[in-house]
């Protein structure tokens with residue numbers, strides 16, 4: 331966090347806008363957003379409900395396309411890739427962590443984590459080795475054979491983080507990953523996300539709690555789809571959100 335040289339840019343958004351609908355019904359979910367996330371950097375996104383946080387994440391991850399501007403991930407302009415190439419880049423480079431974990435209930439922890447690698451054509455044996463490594467990194471290798479319903483909420487979220495960063499994936503997009511957790515598990519998930527980013531990843535984290543944003547290197551504030559401020563000081567977050 332402090333005193334480290336910033337790494338190369340993983341995610342770059344320039345002039346990004348997203349309009350839903352047309353004419354009178356048009357909703358500007360995002361307007362003219364510029365944002366970079368570098369390797370080793372965790373950036374928090376805060377803002378009131380409906381301010382465009384989830385839209386920002388889905389566009390950063392190539393799940394939705396902007397109606398204006400450009401998004402570059404690891405040097406590739408998402409808008410100029412074919413649908414197939416974009417899907418491949420998503421599978422290889424980008425991981426999502428959701429509030430409700432989104433694990434496959436019929437698969438064990440290790441199978442859940444190995445799944446994106448197997449979908450990317452990696453041989454099962456190697457995918458499992460990579461999955462075990464990712465689970466070890468989030469401190470739950472011993473739970474590899476458990477099913478999601480045999481894990482606590484915090485443990486499930488660790489599995490989701492391992493899945494988001496298995497293999498060569500380096501960009502993690504987390505949409506309120508602590509939203510369904512008690513405060514102790516929430517802090518633990520943040521500690522793991524922070525450590526994983528420090529070990530060689532970049533993260534974009536949506537949260538509405540300043541104490542979780544405090545784990546980030548900086549915080550970007552959205553209001554009505556516009557970045558209204560960007561700061562490293564979480565106390566400023568509370569100030570701004572109080573006025574939102």
Ligand SMILES: Nc1ncnc2c1ncn2[C@@H]1O[C@H](COP(=O)(O)OP(=O)(O)O)[C@@H](O)[C@H]1O
Pocket residue numbers: 350351357358359377378379380381382383384385386
């Ligand atoms: N598919 C959609 N169609 C129309 N409007 C949408 C759609 N998705 C999001 N929006 C609108 O875009 C704005 C931003 O939504 P969202 O990104 O989900 O905000 P947040 O995650 O900050 O709560 C909201 O006004 C929302 O209603």
Ligand SMILES: [Mg+2]
Pocket residue numbers: 383384385
């Ligand atoms: Mg949202």
